[in-house]
Amino acid sequence: MKHSTMPERREGPVDPMPKSPRPEEGGGPRRPETGSPDKDSLMKRMRKVDPKQAERYRQRTGE
Amino acid sequence: MRLFGIETEYGITRDDVDGVDPVVESMELVRAYLAASFERRWDYAGEDPHEDARGFRVSGLQQDREEDEFEKRDAHRPFSFHEMKSDLVLPNGARFYNDHTHPEYSTPECRTLKDLVTQDRAGERILRRAAQRRNKALGGEHVRLYKNNTDFHGHSYGCHDNYLVARSIPFPNLVVGLVPFLVSRQVIAGAGKVGTEAQESGHVPGWYQLSQRADFMEAELGVDTMHNRPILNTRDEPHADRGKYRRLHLIIGDANMCEYATALKVGTTRLVLDLIERGAAPVFELDQPVTAVKRLSRDPDLKTVVKLKNGQRLSAVDIQESYCDVARRVLFGTDEETDWLLGEWAETLQLLARNRSRLVGKLDWVTKQWLIETFMREERIGWNDPWLASLDLEYHNVNPEQGLYSGLEAEGQTWRMTTDEGIEEAMRNGPTDTRGGLRGLCVQRFSDQITSMQWERIQFVGGTRSRNLDMGDLFDPQAVRRCAQVFQEATSPAEALAAWSHGKDREL
Numbered sequence: 074m075k076h077s078t079m080p081e082r083r084e085g086p087v088d089p090m091p092k093s094p095r096p097e098e099g100g101g102p103r104r105p106e107t108g109s110p111d112k113d114s115l116m117k118r119m120r121k122v123d124p125k126q127a128e129r130y131r132q133r134t135g136e
Numbered sequence: 137m138r139l140f141g142i143e144t145e146y147g148i149t150r151d152d153v154d155g156v157d158p159v160v161e162s163m164e165l166v167r168a169y170l171a172a173s174f175e176r177r178w179d180y181a182g183e184d185p186h187e188d189a190r191g192f193r194v195s196g197l198q199q200d201r202e203e204d205e206f207e208k209r210d211a212h213r214p215f216s217f218h219e220m221k222s223d224l225v226l227p228n229g230a231r232f233y234n235d236h237t238h239p240e241y242s243t244p245e246c247r248t249l250k251d252l253v254t255q256d257r258a259g260e261r262i263l264r265r266a267a268q269r270r271n272k273a274l275g276g277e278h279v280r281l282y283k284n285n286t287d288f289h290g291h292s293y294g295c296h297d298n299y300l301v302a303r304s305i306p307f308p309n310l311v312v313g314l315v316p317f318l319v320s321r322q323v324i325a326g327a328g329k330v331g332t333e334a335q336e337s338g339h340v341p342g343w344y345q346l347s348q349r350a351d352f353m354e355a356e357l358g359v360d361t362m363h364n365r366p367i368l369n370t371r372d373e374p375h376a377d378r379g380k381y382r383r384l385h386l387i388i389g390d391a392n393m394c395e396y397a398t399a400l401k402v403g404t405t406r407l408v409l410d411l412i413e414r415g416a417a418p419v420f421e422l423d424q425p426v427t428a429v430k431r432l433s434r435d436p437d438l439k440t441v442v443k444l445k446n447g448q449r450l451s452a453v454d455i456q457e458s459y460c461d462v463a464r465r466v467l468f469g470t471d472e473e474t475d476w477l478l479g480e481w482a483e484t485l486q487l488l489a490r491n492r493s494r495l496v497g498k499l500d501w502v503t504k505q506w507l508i509e510t511f512m513r514e515e516r517i518g519w520n521d522p523w524l525a526s527l528d529l530e531y532h533n534v535n536p537e538q539g540l541y542s543g544l545e546a547e548g549q550t551w552r553m554t555t556d557e558g559i560e561e562a563m564r565n566g567p568t569d570t571r572g573g574l575r576g577l578c579v580q581r582f583s584d585q586i587t588s589m590q591w592e593r594i595q596f597v598g599g600t601r602s603r604n605l606d607m608g609d610l611f612d613p614q615a616v617r618r619c620a621q622v623f624q625e626a627t628s629p630a631e632a633l634a635a636w637s638h639g640k641d642r643e644l
Contacts, residue, residue, distance in 0.1 A: 086157050099428025104579045118543045119527055126343050127339075127525035133237045134336070135145045136200075136361040136387060 138406050139300040139570060139611060140247045144391050145238035145293040146263055146374070146534070147282035152274070158237035159210055159220060165239050165279065166222040166232055169266040178223035178233070179588040179595070180395060187372040188359045189307045189382065199362035207333070221513035225589050229566030229576030231254065232262060236362070238293050239263060245300075246571020246615065247472060247607050249399045250569045254554045256398055260534050265531075267535070277535075282392050282530035286329065288525050292352040294361065295391035295403055296369075299384040300376065300611065305413055309385065311368060313417035317355060317408050317459055318367050318388050319428050320452035322347040323488055324402035327390035328501030330508065330519075330528040332434065335363065341435060342519050344508070346501045348390045352432035356425050361387050367425055375591035377608040381511040386449035395539040396498035396551045400484065402623045403477040404456075407463045414468045419460045421445040436487060436505060445530070473560070500541075504531050507540060569588060569613035574620050575625040578605065582629045596629035603633050 150156050150167060167174055210220065222235040229244030239257035246252040260283060266571050267279045286292050295442060301310070321360045326346035333339045333351050345351075349365075358366035367388055374383045386405070392398045405498035411417040421429050421444055428442040432452045441449040450458075465476050487494050494501040508527055533539035536546065544550055571592075578586065578594050588595045592608040610616060619636055626632035 114547065115540070116508070116511065116514055118352045118538075119507070119530075119540060120515075122526050122530045122540075123528055124197075124521075124523035124525070126524060127529045128477050130147070130149055130282075130287050130529060131156075131289055132147050132149075132287040132293060133206075134291045134362055135236045135238045136296065 138409065139247055140252060140373065140406060141243045141245050141250065141298050141572070142402070143240060143242040143293070143294070143296045143298070144256070144259060144283060145235055147284055147287065147293065147532075148239055149277045149280050149282075150278065151280065152272075152278040157232070157291050159213065160233035161279070162182055162237050162239045163215070163220055165263075165270050165281075166224060166234050168269040168273070169232065169262060170224065174219070174222055174224075176218045176223075177225060177586060177589050178218075178221070178231070178266065178461075179590045179593070180365040182373075182590040182592065184373060185225050185359065185361070185371050188432050189370045190357070191307075194359050197362075197603065198360050198364055202362070207617065213217060225575065226262070227580045228258065228261065228562060229256070229570075229572035229574070229579070230262075232259075235620075236293070237437065239266070243279060244566035245570040246567050246572065247569050248567075249477070250553055251562075253395045254404055254558050255566070256563045257395070257554050257559045262563055263558060264534050264536075280538075281534045282529060282532045283393060283534055284327065284389055284529065286351075288331070288333065288339040288529070290333050290338065291334075292349060292365075294349075294387050295389055297386045297389050297405065298402075299386075299406065299409055301382045301384050301409060301441035302413065303374075303380050303381075303382050307370075309412055309415075311357065312419060312421075313412035314384075314405075315368055315410060315425055315595050316406070316420040316422055316455050318386065319422060319425050319442075320432060320455040321388075321401065321404070322429070322433055322451045322501075323352060323456060324404065324484060324499060325389055325392065325397055326350075326499075326501040327397075327532075328528070329391055330524045339525060341522060341525060343517070344436055344505055345433045346436060347429075347433040349388055351428045353388060353429045354425055367429060376611075377592075379484045391532070392500050392502070393585075394498055394500045394503060394550060395553045396480075397500050399553055400477070400480060403473075404459070404463075404481050407467060407474065407477060407481075408459055409461060410467055410470075411459075414466060416462060418462050420450070420455060420458070436501070453485055453488055456481075460485060493501055497544065500531075502549075503541070503544065504528065507544070522624050534573050568620065569616055571607040571610050571616060573581070574607065574610070574616055577620055577623055578629075581623060583627050596633070598630065603630060605629075605633060605636070 148161050185381045188194055220634045226232055231242040243255035245620050267281050270279050271277050279428055301442050329345050330339040331339050331346045336570050353364050353367055354364045355366040357368050357370050359370045369385050369387045369406055371385050374381045423443040423445050441451050443449050464478050492502055496506045531540040536542040566576040585597050587597055594605045596603045622636045
């Protein structure tokens with residue numbers, strides 16, 4: 074079977090860390106217009122999370 | 137005829153030791169699921185990630201050198217390659233193994249979204265069950281598993297969605313039709329992430345973005361999957377009759393906790409493939425698609441617009457709405473699932489623009505942002521607090537006693553497509569209308585007579601000559617059911633294969 078060949082489409086140099094818009098520019102995180110989760114149980118569960126858990130968490134690169 | 141499946145690499149760690157060995161931990165976790173000792177079954181002969189769908193073969197992948205280095209480093213271990221992989225095929229037709237030091241669960245092939253979501257959830261429970269057994273052996277709740285895509289230190293691991301596609305669709309048509317869709321799909325399918333990072337660089341806190349994977353996209357097209365990751369992966373490894381089929385292997389997606397997000401991620405992609413097949417997909421040409429993926433991800437307000445080559449500027453929601461509108465015109469009435477999808481897709485895009493709170497429990501990035509911001513208000517902390525990355529991580533913890541998503545689900549605040557009974561059933565049996573279920577049935581009935589397996593073939597013991605069940609073109613649901621009935625009723629694989637072959641001859 075014959076395969077079509079795709080030309081490479083080149084993109085200019087990519088900034089690996091393009092800046093997020095500043096909050097005052099209209100970007101950045103915003104509070105969803107929601108009520109609150111059940112504070113008694115979920116907030117308790119969240120407070121139990123070790124603040125350093127992510128700092129210690131290391132993986133090898135996968136696919 | 138469209139089949140799909142999801143492969144998920146899980147993050148794994150232990151909290152009782154420093155310097156966790158991910159090779160051993162992943163291997164031990166997979167093996168903990170086994171009731172009997174490990175037997176080498178998976179046949180890697182059908183796997184070749186060097187074939188490129190653009191019509192050529194690459195001599196090497198960027199990851200090859202790193203893999204060689206790992207292989208050297210791992211050479212001192214008292215395990216063979218097969219032992220380290222610990223490749224299992226489960227009674228539901230799924231594959232469960234150690235892939236690149238991550239326990240990976242690949243669902244069996246599915247034909248409906250309900251089956252797919254149920255099988256994906258079954259994977260979470262299978263991993264959880266394996267962790268329970270491993271923890272029992274370790275004497276405590278030490279192993280933690282995360283269904284996410286980053287370690288917040290620049291290491292990413294994947295959740296790949298796969299689709300069976302007719303080889304007759306020219307690959308360039310897939311590229312044109314899919315790239316803008318995939319760049320913008322994160323508004324529905326993003327799992328949300330605190331902060332930013334780049335390949336193997338540090339985590340920068342302070343922001344919230346839609347996607348876990350966007351930071352790791354570095355090319356528009358490419359065959360690589362571990363470095364220089366592409367928006368559209370060009371790996372040509374069909375796991376089916378190569379003359380008739382492709383397997384579209386998408387690596388841009390996040391691992392979703394929300395069932396709704398999983399259903400829409402795969403369902404809308406399936407609809408776009410249907411449009412491409414009919415030559416009806418909308419045509420956009422993004423000026424800089426890789427930059428667009430990152431820029432769109434980093435604006436949870438969804439106001440960012442990206443430039444097309446014709447100078448037009450569109451937001452992610454604009455692009456998705458264009459695809460959705462065309463799909464509604466062309467595909468409405470195809471079947472019940474398609475109509476459900478078209479309605480949910482359109483409604484979700486409207487809610488993203490107007491009333492996002494109604495998507496809590498349905499879309500991961502919205503749900504995670506809601507949880508984290510509630511916590512921030514309660515604790516009076518800001519976006520730079522490192523606690524937030526830990527909360528992000530724990531959202532994906534599959535332990536129902538610890539995971540934040542699980543906590544929300546336990547409160548009944550998440551949308552469910554599945555039932556707990558359905559998930560338990562999916563751990564035991566695969567879909568009855570795909571070769572995935574048939575594969576599982578063969579494992580259930582004739583496990584001790586299987587010598588090797590791959591996605592499209594099962595080889596049984598056969599004396600002087602092996603006996604194969606070839607499933608490279610076994611996709612018609614009626615044919616699958618007939619074949620399954622034969623294997624259900626036969627007393628041996630030889631009898632089943634003879635009856636199946638005789639039945640096929642009679643059809644001819």
